[in-house]
Amino acid sequence: MASAKINIPPRIQPEKFQDPELTSTGARRASVELVALQTLWFNTGTLCNLACANCYIDSSPTNDSLVYLQLNEVRTFLDEISTAKHLTTEIGFTGGEPFINPDLMDMLMLCLRRGFAVLVLTNATKPMMKCRDQLSAIQALFPRALRVRVSLDHFSQEQHQIERGAHSWEPAIKGLRWLCTNGFQVDIAGRMRWSETESAMRAGYKSLFRKYGLNIDANNHTRLVLFPEMDSSREVPEITESCWGKLGISPTQTMCATSRMVIKRRGGGIPKVVPCTLLAGDPKFELGDSLMEAKQRVTLNHPHCSRFCVLGGASCSTHQRIQ
Numbered sequence: 001m002a003s004a005k006i007n008i009p010p011r012i013q014p015e016k017f018q019d020p021e022l023t024s025t026g027a028r029r030a031s032v033e034l035v036a037l038q039t040l041w042f043n044t045g046t047l048c049n050l051a052c053a054n055c056y057i058d059s060s061p062t063n064d065s066l067v068y069l070q071l072n073e074v075r076t077f078l079d080e081i082s083t084a085k086h087l088t089t090e091i092g093f094t095g096g097e098p099f100i101n102p103d104l105m106d107m108l109m110l111c112l113r114r115g116f117a118v119l120v121l122t123n124a125t126k127p128m129m130k131c132r133d134q135l136s137a138i139q140a141l142f143p144r145a146l147r148v149r150v151s152l153d154h155f156s157q158e159q160h161q162i163e164r165g166a167h168s169w170e171p172a173i174k175g176l177r178w179l180c181t182n183g184f185q186v187d188i189a190g191r192m193r194w195s196e197t198e199s200a201m202r203a204g205y206k207s208l209f210r211k212y213g214l215n216i217d218a219n220n221h222t223r224l225v226l227f228p229e230m231d232s233s234r235e236v237p238e239i240t241e242s243c244w245g246k247l248g249i250s251p252t253q254t255m256c257a258t259s260r261m262v263i264k265r266r267g268g269g270i271p272k273v274v275p276c277t278l279l280a281g282d283p284k285f286e287l288g289d290s291l292m293e294a295k296q297r298v299t300l301n302h303p304h305c306s307r308f309c310v311l312g313g314a315s316c317s318t319h320q321r322i323q
């Protein structure tokens with residue numbers, strides 16, 4: 001990664017997360033080698049019909065800092081997976097709201113026809129429901145290979161809407177019920193933003209799923225993923241090489257050991273590859289234009305590395321440790 005300064009949120013000590021190789025105390029910064037590219041993510045663009053209070057990528061109806069990825073660009077990366085014989089089994093789509101991208105349906109078909117498992121992250125509201133006929137047709141062709149992960153931040157309407165805005169609950173529940181009723185494989189993504197314990201959160205979701213007759217196991221950590229909160233202004237420690245042993249964590253457990261994400265910046269020309277779904281915003285974390293260039297080691301030089309991955313223990317894909 002490049003060594004220029006990154007933009008650090010105001011409450012984090014400004015000397016932290018500057019040198020990619022050394023922490024602010026002069027210790028060797030932790031880094032992660034790509035073990036195998038199991039999951040390739042495509043960011044379909046940052047536009048979203050919602051503008052959530054704490055969206056990690058600042059999506060909104062007007063933010064197109066990451067523009068729509070196009071079908072031919074996805075095809076180029078799938079071709080590279082094939083020619084370079086990467087061990088990729090899963091393709092993930094995230095945004096913004098992926099269903100806003102006009103090429104999404106064709107992208108799903110392309111990936112599924114090539115034999116990948118596909119995971120789509122969505123808020124399950126209007127943009128997804130506008131695509132429901134096409135989505136149903138795709139699901140009928142690939143019922144086991146397509147998964148949809150719906151963001152439902154909390155099991156209560158009130159808390160969910162604190163994050164997602166007024167009138168965001170009913171459309172999400174409607175979309176979620178439609179997916180479950182029509183036989184889709186559905187997972188839920190919630191947030192540990194509130195002070196409840198994990199077991200209280202899971203119990204709350206369990207009641208919600210029972211109320212609506214949704215066949216989702218709230219105690220299954222893949223079916224209900226509870227992500228650590230992404231308060232980017234909170235102080236966090238930097239991760240050094242010696243932290244792995246102290247924390248009892250292996251670098252292979254982080255998302256960047258087994259995944260990469262393709263993004264396309266407004267005005268930036270061709271798509272770029274970044275280490276993971278969390279570091280799309282800062283061009284300094286770009287690894288290259290191809291999967292070959294993006295094989296390089298990743299140094300954990302961003303607050304998200306500490307807060308979300310190493311100390312929060314989270315991953316976006318279906319392959320890895322989630323909580």
Ligand code: SF4
Binds near residue numbers: 050051
């Ligand atoms: S729905 Fe997702 S992408 Fe859209 S603003 Fe909310 S968190 Fe961000």
Ligand code: SF4
Binds near residue numbers: 275279304309
């Ligand atoms: S945010 Fe997580 S997955 Fe991304 S580079 Fe940092 S440690 Fe790796």
